[in-house]
Amino acid sequence: MPVLGLTSLSSWGSLVSVALLIVFSYVVIKLTLAYLDYLRWAPFYTGLPMDPYASKLLGHLLMYPGPNEEGLRFQMERCDKFPKFHLLWISFRPVLIAHHPETVKVLLKSTEPKPRQLGTVYILGLDWLGEGLLIANGQKWLRNRRLLTPAFHFDILQSYIALKNKAASVLVDKIDQQVKAGNSFELFSFIGLASLDIILQCAFSYESNCQQLGETHPYVHAVNVLSDIWVARSLKPWFYPDFLFYLSPSGREFKKNCDYVHKVAEDIIAKRKKSLEEEGSKPKSRHLDFLDILLTAKDENSQGLTSLEIRNEVDTFLFEGHDTTTSGMCWTLYLLAKHPEHQRECQREIDELMEGRENRDLQWSDLPKLSYLTQCIKESMRLYPPVTFIQRVTTKDIVLDDHQIPAGTTIGVQIYNLHHNKAVWEDPYEFKPERFSPDKERKYDNFAFVPFSAGPRNCIGQHFAMNEMKIILVHVLQRFNLSLDPTGEVNIKIGVVLRTKNGIKVIAERR
């Protein structure tokens, strides 16, 4: 037996050695190819605005402090120094950072695709979101965007108002329980569940009850884990190849959470298919929702979406449809709690609108009347844009601020920098909702403020999102005065959306 044990031990050892040799050879080949690429391409980028860097192998990567407040300071130092755009070397890969309306608009007005090369951001989300609308390119994107646009028609959005009011009422009741108990509460967890309930019910008619079911819903938790790992991986070039990443503990965690969210999406689809079969041609008792459109949409060749395409879109909408709006609402409430004079102004506007009404629900026709609240939401998304950056890759040579940029260049549109660029905004770090009053807003370049991006690949859900944010905020501000809990510290964390390290604690008081 001991001999057998030793034999299996030595063959196990050989296996490990072979595996290590394969990994090592793979890394050396990849690095050599990347370096040869670098030698070929580097001359095209000389002379572009850029900081010096210490290491050729990692470029500027080692200078980046991480996806946190320090990281934002690092970004803004470069933005102050190079107000239109600048170049970063991420290992051997050049990435341009655009953060001025003049340079941002060159990209956003075009239909340049999202990059897919190793080391760019979207490819790292592919195993989670698949070729859904957010990540797809070319004809696939165009076809699916056309198929899905009807899901955001005003008639459909209007039918969601009642569901959004209902979710908002549950939220304020939950906050009220905290008031009664004399506790402060954490915005991201409370608002995140309300927002998840809204997207599940509006888009999929799924009776979710997330808000009643728990503070840390497994879906919300999984999305947070996936988003954190996605960002962390983007800063570790050695984990760019899938096979190395999935050998690591965070790779396995990513896979586990992907499997979970895919299962949630598949369950939603399966339940709907079943109920559509049962309903047959009977008139539906519920509103026409996003899933109905996904399951029945046909292109000009009468082709519908495949099962995988449907799952990818469901995953994309579940993620994009709740995490971004949660971030938008939490930062707005944070700023209103921090600036009571603006909070009071919003409440004054809401009270005037709701005067004499029997219930606290908003009507569709009320939404355009909330002009001060809208200004506050916009100013919050300027200061804390839920999506802080996006990327494109050029398919032809372009000119940025009089510099020739070769085709094949990855360009990051840094929305956070753009919104704080002192060459564009006066007092860029101050909360001044009046910037967005109708007379002043007109004076800004259309590409100075782009929380929902702009151009052909803008956010398909922006009206859905704005309606949701207004409804939730109106319900909260009608019932409570908010202030920041002095025991809580707010530390920014850049995930796939802008969040905080430990949440935002606020104290509510009944009005």
Ligand code: HEM
């Ligand atoms: C405050 C809330 C939101 C913000 C700030 C936001 C922001 C953005 C941004 C910046 C993009 C461009 C991404 C890129 O170029 O890579 C985008 C795209 C997208 N958003 Fe939103 N979003 C929000 C809410 C929503 C909602 C509620 C939905 C769905 C219900 C949604 C669905 C999408 C989809 C599907 C895309 C991809 C569109 C395409 O490429 O054709 N978003 N969003």
